[in-house]
Amino acid sequence: MSTTKLKPEPPDIPTGNHGSLRSQNLTSILSLIYRDRPISRVELSRITGLNKATVSSLVAELVERGFVKFIGENPTERAGRREVMIDIDPLKASAVSVEIGIGTITVTASDFAGDAFLRMDAGFDPTMSAGRVISMASKMVSKAVLQAETENGRVAGISFAVPGAVDFQTGTVLFAPNLAWRNVSIFDRLKGKIDRPVFIDNEASLAALGEHFFGAAKGFRDMLYISAGVGIGGGLIINGDIYRGSSGIAGEFGHMTVDVKGKKCTCGKTGCWETLANAAALFSEYLRLAPAARKGSAEKTIAQMLEHVGLSARSGEKHALQALESTAHSLAVGIDSLIKAFDPERVVLGGPLSSLSEFLVPMIAHELRQRPIFGLKHAADIITASFGADAALKGGTALVIRRFLRKAAGSQTS
Ligand SMILES: [Zn+2]
Structure with a gap:
């Protein structure tokens, strides 16, 4: 990824106003190590503007506290000017990330660098009660915590991603339409079962955070994540943090x-954005243009529809390309409005439709360039998500690590 757009300051792990200058600098250095790992002290000094002695002292403290470690010299530097490189110490802590999907539970455990070393998957009947689903998830989490702490560092927290509106502070799923959950307090149901900090968040918001902290929008303070598939969801990162809104429904862009x-x-x-731009709409537009492809199309799943259009487009079939143009146009109409509302630095396209991003992303980018406002070009570029279906799990890992870092750095904001 190009680093030309990255802003050196402030860091993407938000610091509190009350923290001391040194704790803010520690957080800043750590967030840069996450962003650009591995990195040398010279480079840290160049990016932050802090002098080399200060950077060395901050790094020494981070090494002593086990957050980072020296990993040898940078082989690309010329002999005589080699710099010792610094990286995150994966053993410092572990993070457990849970995603409750529509009929699936996935649990991962990751090291302090964010790399998953354990994964468990289970299925459930989506009509099952919330209590039973959470109890299933809780048992998987207990196993994951035990195993993570045997293999890696202590679990710093557990994050739950759910497909619905969430009250982050009270740990309540306000409404998850596809699971028919309403006002389900996950905090209450886990009380006494899990002895670690627990966080609950919307899956698309966490996916945005995953892309922001580890993926396609690493280093950008303001980004917009769009997940397009059956419908359209998404998340907003503003000033380096998830924007959740006042009642937990921010990101329901569809x-x-x-x-x-x-x-x-x-x-x-009527007329919601997701009625125009979704996988089924793309496929039906394709079938309208290419009626010969209709045979057997009624039984296709979303993945099969996208695969069919993808194969046809890759072979240069014009109807598939036209259908993609039409979907790109519909996506661009909504993305353009969101850019006008939030002026992000980067837009990341994820969700099942991003499997066709080799076509959709340049088409959307082209459409967006045609839509300046008052003759001003917006800053946002659009790129494909890094993590596909695992973005929310990555985001849960990021949430736990960021919270741990903030606490460790002595920041008083939450
Ligand atoms: Zn709607």
Whole structure:
């Protein structure tokens, strides 16, 4: 990734206003090591503007406290000017990340650098009660914690990603339509079962955080994550942190009205963005243009629809490319509005439709360039997500690590 757009300051792990200058500098150095690992002290000094003696003293403290370690010399430097490189120490702590999907539970345990070393998957009937699902997840978490602490460092926290609106402070799933959960307090149900800090967040917000902390938008303070597939969801990172809104529904971009006379949406409104830009709409546009492909199409899953269009487009079939142009246009209409609202530095496209991003991303980028406002070009570029279906799990890992770092750095904000 190009580093030309990266801003050296402030760091992407938010610091509190109350922390001392030294603790802010420690956080800043750590976040840079996460972003650019491995990195030398000379480079840290260059990026932060702090003098070399200060950087050396901060790094020495981080090494002593076990956050980072020296990993040898940078082989690309010329002999005589070799710099010892610094990297995150993976053994410092572990993070457990849980994703409750529609009928699936996935649990990962990752080291302090964010690399998963353990993964468990389980299925459940989506009509099962919330209590039973959480109890299943809790048993998987207990196993993961035990194993993580045998293999790696102490578990610093456990993050739950859920497909719905969440009250982050109280740990409550306000509404998860596909699971029919309403006002389910995960904190209450886990009380006495898990002896580690627990966080609950919306899966798309966590996916945004995963891309922000470890992936396609690493180092960008303000980014927009769009997940397009069956519908459209997403997340916003503003000033380096998840923007959750006042009632937990920020990021429900798919239900912005883009056509006041449009189709009925599952939410009850008409003309929502996701009624125009989704995998099924792409496929039906393709079938409209290429009726010969209709045979056997009714039984296709979303993945098969996307695969079919992808194969056809890669072979240069014009109807597939036209259908992709149409979906890219619909996606660009909504993304353009979001850019006008939030002016992010980067837009990341994830979700099942991103499997066609080799076509969609340049098409959307082209559309966005045609839509300047007052003659001003916006800064945002659009790129494909790094983590695909695992973005929310990565985000959960990032959430736990960031919280741990903030606490360790003595910041008083939450
Ligand atoms: Zn809607």
